[in-house]
Amino acid sequence: MPAVTLRVFRGDAAAGGFRDYRVETEPGMVVLDVVHRLQATQVTDLAVRWNCKAGKCGSCSAEINGVPRLLCMTRMNLFADGETITLAPLRAFPLIRDLVTDVSYNYEKAKQIAPLRLKPPEADGSYRMMQEDIDRIQEFHKCIECFLCQDVCHVIRDHDTKPVFAGPRFFIKLASLEMHPLDTRDRIDAIRREAGLGLCNITKCCTEVCPEHIHITDNGIIPLKERMVDEFFDPVVWLVRKLRGTPKAPAS
């Protein structure tokens, strides 16, 4: 394959801009291979975050021609001959340098989620779970924490909502706990108040960019919204709760 033009963002929070580089390519390459070749031969200090180069760790997230993607799972044959490939850092997070951003917001949100509170075991001391009861949660557990869904979510990207909004990655995290057969917490109040689920208006952008093809919106967010509506806005449930009190332990 011929050389390609990579238009790469270079710079830090203070100053920066795009620069063009010509890089030789070979058949079968992914974008991360081309970035590595650029690094090894022309720009040794080009900052890029990566680990496994196999689509399993979710480190090499960036915006390729404006679309949030993993650099290691984007094949070069996706692009037309002669097409300039633009590489930019994730826009929703503060820039560290070049293609690397500070994603600590996500780690702070993770910490705010109350851990599993285990129900008592069976009489023999073990726990039993049926496969069909965990199929959906196992889908959420496929998440590699690439944070592409967080990056593309306009609630995070275009509005200053980070303090009050957990984002799609943590909605499926919350969904996986809320639907976990062994968890005893009632998380709906926390999902509404602390995670800000109500701010999501289901544009499905998160689902579209998920490299694991998790149905974030349909299988995670919408069922959570339904549970929230049932618990807080259903007059019958409201009345029952008023009369009986809240049976489950609160989330935090």
Added chain:
Amino acid sequence: MARDWETQEHDVIVVGAGGAGLRAAIEAAAQGVSVGLICKSLLGKAHTVMAEGGIAAALGNVWPEDNWRVHFRDTMRGGKMLNNWRMAQLHAQEAPDRVLELERWGALFDRTKDGRILQRDFGGHRYARLAHVGDRTGLEMIRTLQDHAIHQGIDVHMETTVLRLLKDGDRVCGAFAYRRDRGDFVVFRAKAVVLATGGIGKAWAITSNSWEYTGDGHSLALWAGADLIDMEFVQFHPTGMVWPPSVRGILVTEGVRGDGGTLKNNLGERFMFRYIPEYFRAETADTEAEADRWYTDKTNNRRTPDLLPRDEVARAINAEVKAGRGSPHGGVFLDICARRPADYIKKRLPSMYHQFKELADVDITKDPMEVGPTCHYVMGGVRVDADSGASTVPGLFAAGEVAGGLHGSNRLGGNSLSDLLVFGRRAGFHAALYAKDRGGQLRVEPREVESLAREALEPFSRAGGENPYAIQHELQETMQRLVGIIRTESELREAIGAIERLKERAGRVRVEGEGAYNPGWHTALDLRSLLTVAECSTLAALERRESRGGHTREDYPKADPEWGKVNVVLRRKDGGIALAREPLPDLPAEFQKLLGEPS
């Protein structure tokens, strides 16, 4: 650039945040000491995330006949008896509890029909033994540990690389590190240090290992005066991707064979039947008919040779390719679509389906995969006390891949994730006890730190100089060519010379730019540990004049009973590395009997 540093203080620091490091940190925190967890990458991205097949633990959910004694026996035989028997015992005994503990922390393993943890077949394990989640078990494990750890009051230092351990007299008193995002230095003061840094696979060109695997912990331990053992034993996993070139080495899980995949050469032959070693003959099917029956009737048939231990299968594939019976891109074929329907493959092996579809344009539900050996794991590592994970240096502990002994000369698939949990917990526990028992003020010598900082910054100020990526690349090519699956004295000597020359060139490395998130500088710093482990592995390979497990010598093709009694030990001496042969711990008579039983 600033030569000053910040100071962090913890009772225990854990270097590395994969399965072993996270489990160690959780256990140390549970003992009430302050814990710092240092990750070279972001939290949750460590190499454990890439583990696919499962966690070996004799839960007995699928085969009630299974128990820790059978697991112990399989592990020792898989390692050709070079294992530390006490580690193999503790590992087999405690693995089931560690798996059940993960479940209580939220992990969701695939289930049996009656709602218990399902177990799958893997190479060298007599019974289906691996708790798993499809083919992404490592992800489930690291995320479960991570989500548990963040609520235990552990201080996490992400994207921080330890460059040197600090000592006060004989005792370890902390670590000197740098933060990647700012390029600043940090001194971690600690009463005990747990190394959980993983392996050394980045010293080879074709590897399943991620960028972090540059032998940091092995080198830190050696430089601090600790012993390393078994460094000649490097596992080449039989099945890595071979095409396209840019993905060469990416792992193809042994679960493919555990779930019904078979290996074939370009004549369509199931060649593994020609490579059954005497050692495993009694328990391995010798006809295709018997092997085929084994998939449905495991009681009355012996297992397929496709599931021999990894060292055996890797050598067989290597031999087939050399004999001209390989696949178009220099591997062999791995076929699961002939035996299993598409739905089954997608459910059991979703990552493999995804990986081949997206990276190689191959639909594994319709066509066979092309696979070949890839550098995967180092059996050798820091010599530790079996029960506590204590190294030979006071205050320094090690667990997981960076520790040696458990796996002997070859590790069975699935025994790594269980190793991380069992010995991560033990090392964290004993490091915390050590920190509590041995109080007192430890002294960090500022002049030493100053000199380490100056040394780390040298590459920025050298005139002219070498490109760090070029040296790394040449080292990888050298190790691949000369210290690969099949070794011989002349090539190993050639490798020693080449490594020596690369070490000289690494001393002249120059890097551009500033300190903040500078991969060129990072590569230059990593070169020191990468060259150290390459040298250790090559020296030990030259020393061991026999073939055993993950070490095959063309010039000494047989296992030698005398060599079966000793470890090759490496330690620092007069600025260089000294070699010694030291006897294995004595195997108690009760275990000898257990291992002598016919299968």
